[in-house]
Amino acid sequence: MDTKPVAMIFDVDGTLADTERDGHRPAFNRAFADAGLDWNWSVEEYGRLLRVTGGKERMRAYLQGSPEKAKDINDIDSLVVGLHEAKNRYYGEIVRGGEIALRPGVERLLLEAREQGVRLTIATTTTRSNVVALLEANLGVASLDWFEIIATADEVPDKKPSPAVYDYVLEGLGLDAKDCLALEDSQNGLRSAQAAKLPTLVTINGYTRNDALESAELIIDQFGEPDAPMQVIGGVWADRLASDIRCIDLKALGQLLSD
Numbered sequence: 252m253d254t255k256p257v258a259m260i261f262d263v264d265g266t267l268a269d270t271e272r273d274g275h276r277p278a279f280n281r282a283f284a285d286a287g288l289d290w291n292w293s294v295e296e297y298g299r300l301l302r303v304t305g306g307k308e309r310m311r312a313y314l315q316g317s318p319e320k321a322k323d324i325n326d327i328d329s330l331v332v333g334l335h336e337a338k339n340r341y342y343g344e345i346v347r348g349g350e351i352a353l354r355p356g357v358e359r360l361l362l363e364a365r366e367q368g369v370r371l372t373i374a375t376t377t378t379r380s381n382v383v384a385l386l387e388a389n390l391g392v393a394s395l396d397w398f399e400i401i402a403t404a405d406e407v408p409d410k411k412p413s414p415a416v417y418d419y420v421l422e423g424l425g426l427d428a429k430d431c432l433a434l435e436d437s438q439n440g441l442r443s444a445q446a447a448k449l450p451t452l453v454t455i456n457g458y459t460r461n462d463a464l465e466s467a468e469l470i471i472d473q474f475g476e477p478d479a480p481m482q483v484i485g486g487v488w489a490d491r492l493a494s495d496i497r498c499i500d501l502k503a504l505g506q507l508l509s510d
């Protein structure tokens with residue numbers, strides 16, 4: 252029998268929107284330039300740096316890999332904190348300027364879930380202000396209330412692939428992981444969700460298409476729209492989807508979660 256999820260737990264960066272290449276990355280570069288640093292992260296280099304989750308952690312990892320850049324810095328910790336604040340200010344400006352749209356099917360799926368009484372939550376390693384900016388810019392201020400729990404790095408500093416942020420959301424929901432569905436875009440996100448025992452759907456993007464994702468319950472290229480269908484890439488439950496399913500909606504999720 253088809254069963255819709257009781258709750259959906261959405262990742263943010265890469266899942267709700269392609270925020271990394273044209274959002275966080277240029278925001279980091281502007282913060283670096285303002286600080287008089289000669290660091291500039293290309294699209295390609297940023298893809299490698301994304302292996303490390305968390306903006307502050309990413310900058311520290313970059314410095315570890317580039318000792319010549321680190322050698323003249325007296326206080327790496329305070330530099331990183333200052334750069335991160337500046338980066339997030341620039342990120343907010345980019346997002347509020349309308350430059351980062353939601354991925355296909357995201358708004359449709361959120362609206363359908365709300366209509367059908369599916370509980371909505373967010374589990375992300377990004378900073379809370381970045382999530383607020385993205386939701387407000389794309390769905391309006393009231394959309395923050397669509398989500399029963401918005402768990403970010405502000406509440407859960409232990410970043411993905413740790414399951415901590417998903418465990419936090421599950422505890423807040425008071426639900427068993429098997430009654431929920433995580434929606435992710437990357438290997439780090441998948442590892443985090445699966446360590447919390449959540450069935451996980453992965454929607455890939457330019458930066459994550461080569462990640463090791465085969466353990467996901469479903470892997471797709473996008474949530475899709477009825478007139479712009481998704482592609483199913485794989486996943487251990489992929490064969491549960493009927494052949495006429497064109498996009499991720501509650502009917503498709505019901506089939507996916509049926510056993």
Ligand code: XBP
Pocket residue numbers: 262263264265271275303304305306307335339374375376377378381404411440
């Ligand atoms: C993605 C991340 C974040 C962002 C940058 O999180 O790893 O670090 O790249 O945001 P998710 P911050 O996919 O879980 O949404 O600079 O605020 O960390």
Ligand code: MG
Pocket residue numbers: 262263264265266435436437440
């Ligand atoms: Mg992500």
